[in-house]
Amino acid sequence: xxxxxxxxxxxxxxxxxxxxxxxxIQQENLNEKPSYENQTLDESKVDEKLGSLDLxxxxxxxxxNYTNSVQQILTKIFKTCEEKSFSNPKILxxxxxxxxxxxxxxxxxxxxxxxxDEITNANLTFLSEMEFDGLFGFExxxxxxxxxxxxxxxxxxxxxxxxxxxSPGKTGSSMHVAEKFVDxxxxxxxxxxASINGISNFSIGHPKESKSLSQEFADSSLKKTERQKTxxxxxxxxxxxxxxxxxxxxxWNCYSVVKNQGFVILLAECMNGIGSDSxxxxxxxxxxxxxxxxxxxxxxxxxNLLYLSEIQKKFQIGLVSxxxxxxxxxxxxxxxxxxxxxxxxxxxxxxxxxxxxxxNDGARVLLREN
Numbered sequence: 001x002x003x004x005x006x007x008x009x010x011x012x013x014x015x016x017x018x019x020x021x022x023x024x025i026q027q028e029n030l031n032e033k034p035s036y037e038n039q040t041l042d043e044s045k046v047d048e049k050l051g052s053l054d055l056x057x058x059x060x061x062x063x064x065n066y067t068n069s070v071q072q073i074l075t076k077i078f079k080t081c082e083e084k085s086f087s088n089p090k091i092l093x094x095x096x097x098x099x100x101x102x103x104x105x106x107x108x109x110x111x112x113x114x115x116x117d118e119i120t121n122a123n124l125t126f127l128s129e130m131e132f133d134g135l136f137g138f139e140x141x142x143x144x145x146x147x148x149x150x151x152x153x154x155x156x157x158x159x160x161x162x163x164x165x166x167s168p169g170k171t172g173s174s175m176h177v178a179e180k181f182v183d184x185x186x187x188x189x190x191x192x193x194a195s196i197n198g199i200s201n202f203s204i205g206h207p208k209e210s211k212s213l214s215q216e217f218a219d220s221s222l223k224k225t226e227r228q229k230t231x232x233x234x235x236x237x238x239x240x241x242x243x244x245x246x247x248x249x250x251x252w253n254c255y256s257v258v259k260n261q262g263f264v265i266l267l268a269e270c271m272n273g274i275g276s277d278s279x280x281x282x283x284x285x286x287x288x289x290x291x292x293x294x295x296x297x298x299x300x301x302x303x304n305l306l307y308l309s310e311i312q313k314k315f316q317i318g319l320v321s322x323x324x325x326x327x328x329x330x331x332x333x334x335x336x337x338x339x340x341x342x343x344x345x346x347x348x349x350x351x352x353x354x355x356x357x358x359x360n361d362g363a364r365v366l367l368r369e370n
Contacts, residue, residue: 014234014339014360016320017241017269021339023232023358029343031228031355040198046076052204053190055081059089060121062114064128064144065239066097069194071104073127073202078109096272119149119185126189126207130217131240131363134166134252135174135303138214141189141207142178147300150181155298164293166252166307169218169366171211179208193217196236196361224370227259228357230350232342234267236361241268243275244323245301248308250362255311257367262315263350265342270321276301283330318345
């Protein structure tokens with residue numbers, strides 16, 4: 001959200017964890033922001049599309065990432081069950097997210113930890129908001145389930161990567177591995193695409209059937225801009241910056257428009273830590289980039305470690321987070337102690353007249369050069 005006041009100081013609010021923080025920036029230092037005019041679904045259209053979901057039978061909804069759009073769908077499902085006297089579906093979610101999900105839903109709703117070892121329950125419906133991913137192109141129900149339950153297949157997906165730089169918004173051979181993995185499971189999913197303005201569209205069906213939605217997401221998220229020397233990137237929502245590994249996807253979405261020797265600051269609270277075994281092993285000195293490139297065993301998050309290493313050959317990355325500084329420095333990033341200090345650092349080290357590109361919804365945008 002940007003509010004231009006009569007003064008020379010625009011008021012820019014950016015997501016940081018569960019909070020919104022203000023970025024103090026002079027008008028002369030603010031580059032023209034990409035426009036965000038994504039269309040959203042009318043409430044009536046959302047209700048109509050949800051009508052294809054059979055709630056008359058027992059349903060268990062497993063939430064894979066908890067966002068405002070996910071909650072909007074949940075609320076409508078509960079309303080439908082009440083109107084038709086159906087039993088409310090049971091809600092399954094990660095242990096860490098249980099308190100937050102409970103705080104936003106009626107006490108009568110059963111909300112428990114999703115800790116199933118196998119995906120064999122035909123009553124399961126997975127609910128998530130689609131994002132972009134450097135390896136698969138898109139973060140979908142299929143890719144999330146592959147990462148959680150198909151470690152051996154993840155090595156195959158990693159080896160099928162197209163180069164050592166991320167390719168968000170582009171479906172390749174790695175995605176085919178994920179689709180094949182979920183093919184044999186009798187499960188369904190509600191896959192949402194959204195913008196900062198709300199739900200753009202969603203699909204209901206088998207997790208492997210989200211190709212058309214993926215393309216729509218990529219088309220609606222594509223924004224053209226000039227190449228930038230400096231950039232400040234916020235993921236746009238808490239679910240996308242709970243860990244460093246997840247938050248880096250927002251950087252992958254924007255990196256191609258950063259000039260050589262440029263500088264990007266990523267706002268990512270990382271309340272749940274690094275979120276990657278490979279990052280931890282690298283910090284501890286137990287994993288090298290060379291071993292990652294020639295991996296014979298998949299270690300969680302190794303693709304993001306590789307992408308980070310390759311991108312740092314092009315430009316520097318600063319990080320505003322609550323991670324220990326020693327972790328950030330060992331990943332060759334510059335720890336910055338707050339949003340206010342971000343601009344101070346840029347003006348001191350890059351130049352007083354520097355124009356800064358501010359991205360307020362990094363998880364749901366694909367920046368490409370004009």
